[in-house]
Amino acid sequence: DVIAVVRDDRGSAVQMLYVRGGKLIGQRQFMLDGSSEVSPGEAVGEFVKQYYAQAPDVPREVLLPVEIEERQIVQQWLRQRRGAAVTVEVPQGGEGLRLVDLAAANAEQALRSYQLELDQKEAWAEQAAEELAESLGLGAPPVRIEGYDISNIQGTAPVGSMVVVEGGFPAKSEYRRFRIKWHPESPDDFAMMHETILRRLRKYLDNDPKFSRLPDLILIDGGKGQLGAAIRARDELGLAVPMVGLAKKQEILYLQDGAGEAYREVVLPLSSPGLMLLRKLRDEAHRFALTFHRKVRDKRVQGSVLDEIPGVGPKRRRLLLRSFGSIEGIRRATIDEIAAVPTLTRRQA
Numbered sequence: 001d002v003i004a005v006v007r008d009d010r011g012s013a014v015q016m017l018y019v020r021g022g023k024l025i026g027q028r029q030f031m032l033d034g035s036s037e038v039s040p041g042e043a044v045g046e047f048v049k050q051y052y053a054q055a056p057d058v059p060r061e062v063l064l065p066v067e068i069e070e071r072q073i074v075q076q077w078l079r080q081r082r083g084a085a086v087t088v089e090v091p092q093g094g095e096g097l098r099l100v101d102l103a104a105a106n107a108e109q110a111l112r113s114y115q116l117e118l119d120q121k122e123a124w125a126e127q128a129a130e131e132l133a134e135s136l137g138l139g140a141p142p143v144r145i146e147g148y149d150i151s152n153i154q155g156t157a158p159v160g161s162m163v164v165v166e167g168g169f170p171a172k173s174e175y176r177r178f179r180i181k182w183h184p185e186s187p188d189d190f191a192m193m194h195e196t197i198l199r200r201l202r203k204y205l206d207n208d209p210k211f212s213r214l215p216d217l218i219l220i221d222g223g224k225g226q227l228g229a230a231i232r233a234r235d236e237l238g239l240a241v242p243m244v245g246l247a248k249k250q251e252i253l254y255l256q257d258g259a260g261e262a263y264r265e266v267v268l269p270l271s272s273p274g275l276m277l278l279r280k281l282r283d284e285a286h287r288f289a290l291t292f293h294r295k296v297r298d299k300r301v302q303g304s305v306l307d308e309i310p311g312v313g314p315k316r317r318r319l320l321l322r323s324f325g326s327i328e329g330i331r332r333a334t335i336d337e338i339a340a341v342p343t344l345t346r347r348q349a
Contacts, residue, residue: 001016001017001018001019001059001061001062001063002016002017002018002019002063002096002099002100002102002103003015003016003044003047003048003062003063003064003065003100003103004065004100004101004103004104004106004107005032005040005043005044005047005065005066005104005107006104006107006108006110006111007040007043008111008115011031011032011114012031012032012043012111013029013030013031013032013107013108013110013111013114014029014030014031014032014044014047014107015027015028015029015103015104015106015107015110016028016029016030016051016103017099017102017103017106018059019099020059027103027106029106029107029110030047030051031110031111031114032047040065040066041066041067041068041069042068042069044064044065044066044068045068045069045070045074048062048064048068048074048088049074052077052078052081057082058078058081058082058086059082059086060082060084060085060086060087061086061087061088061089062078062086062087062088062089063089063090063091063096063099063100064088064089064090064100065090065100065103065104066090067090071088074088075087075088121168121169122167122168124168124273125167125168125169125273125277126141126168127273127274128168128272128273128274128276128277129141129142129143129168129274129277131268131272131273131274132217132274132277132278135253135266135268135274136217136242136244136253136255136266137255138216138217138242140216142215142216142217142242143166143167143216144164144165144166144171144213144215144216144217145164145165145215145216145217145218145219145277145278145281146162146163146164146200146215146217146218146219147161147162147163147164147165147218147219147221147278147281147282147284147285148160148161148162148193148196148197148200148218148219148220148221148230148285149161149221149282149285149286149288149289150180150189150192150193150196150221150226150289151286151289151290151292151293152180152189152192152293157293157296157297158179158180158192158293159177159178159179159180159289159292159293159296160177160178160180160192160193160195160196160289161175161176161177161178161285161286161288161289161292162175162176162177162178162196162200162285163175163281163284163285163288164215165277165280165281168277170284175288176200176210176211177288177289177292178195178196178199178200179296180192180195180196181195189222189225189226190225190226190228190229191229193220193222193226193229193230193233194229194230194232194233195233197218197229197230197233197234198233198236198237201214201233201234201237201239201241202237204239205237205239214239214241215241216242217241217242217243217244218230218234218241218242218243218244219243219244219245219246219278219281219282219285220243220244220245220246221245221246221248221282221285221286222245222246222247223245223247223252223254224245224254224263226245227243227244227245227254227256227263228261228263230243230245231243231256243255243256244266244278246278246279246282248282251270251275251279252265252266252267253265253266253267253268253275253278254266305327306320306321306327306330309348311348312348315343316341316343316344319341319342319343319344320338320341320344323341324337335349336349
């Protein structure tokens with residue numbers, strides 16, 4: 001394996017060449033964000049450790065572009081992983097140096113392509129933000145936009161989701177989930193959206209570190225009803241965060257028109273960057289909410305079935321699921337197998 005790295009202020013590009021039997025059989029590229037602050041040796045050393053910790057195979061020789069710390073220790077570790085001799089070298093000439101130089105040239109090209117792609121994405125995101133500011137009447141292009149959606153089936157296991165983009169790029173560490181506390185007799189998505197927005201903004205006012213920043217714009221998945229519920233929650237707390245609703249069918253944006261419950265429609269071309277950014281955020285909020293809903297629903301179904309059995313409480317329920325893996329696994333088990341679970345009697349089995 002031949003490894004080369006090229007760095008600039010945006011990060012590092014790592015190029016790997018795979019040589020087997022004297023022939024180049026493949027190559028891969030990796031981008032290391034944030035590695036511009038460390039030395040080339042540190043960047044290469046960290047990459048080698050991470051890559052070979054999960055690599056399917058280890059070659060008999062690894063060629064590096066620079067010296068790394070503890071090279072002999074890394075070499076010994078690779079020998080243990082391979083179960084045979086491995087050498088880790090920094091070639092000074094000959095075919096080895098030629099291969100490292102070739103990898104470096106490829107890494108340089110990869111970094112240029114990465115920078116070009118990133119520049120294009122940043123320009124697109126900037127255009128989208130400017131378009132939203134103009135079409136929605138915002139004071140400035142929004143940097144942080146939060147998207148919200150509700151997921152439930154006939155009112156059961158209701159959850160809310162919050163997803164975030166910053167500068168046009170997903171900020172997944174900022175995503176949040178809400179298990180809806182209010183359970184109506186019939187489904188009420190408006191009330192559930194009201195609760196989700198109210199709880200999120202209240203956490204900001206309460207100085208919750210997980211909700212320490214207000215967005216420049218809030219996107220609500222839905223039309224006038226969902227948007228109105230979100231606006232009421234915001235107004236109850238005396239905040240002034242701009243909000244917009246995005247209806248699914250016609251991709252129409254809804255805005256509050258002055259005070260009260262009057263709304264106006266904003267129609268943007270389907271190909272416009274501003275609408276495309278909001279649609280991506282809306283779809284991501286829906287995906288995130290649906291994933292959490294399924295998790296809550298499955299847990300609820302599993303728990304409720306076992307809870308109906310006399311003598312099976314939370315502790316025995318956990319033991320049963322741990323022993324058989326699922327409700328279906330318990331159904332397939334024999335009486336003797338169930339009775340063998342700690343604390344369970346044959347009568348309960």
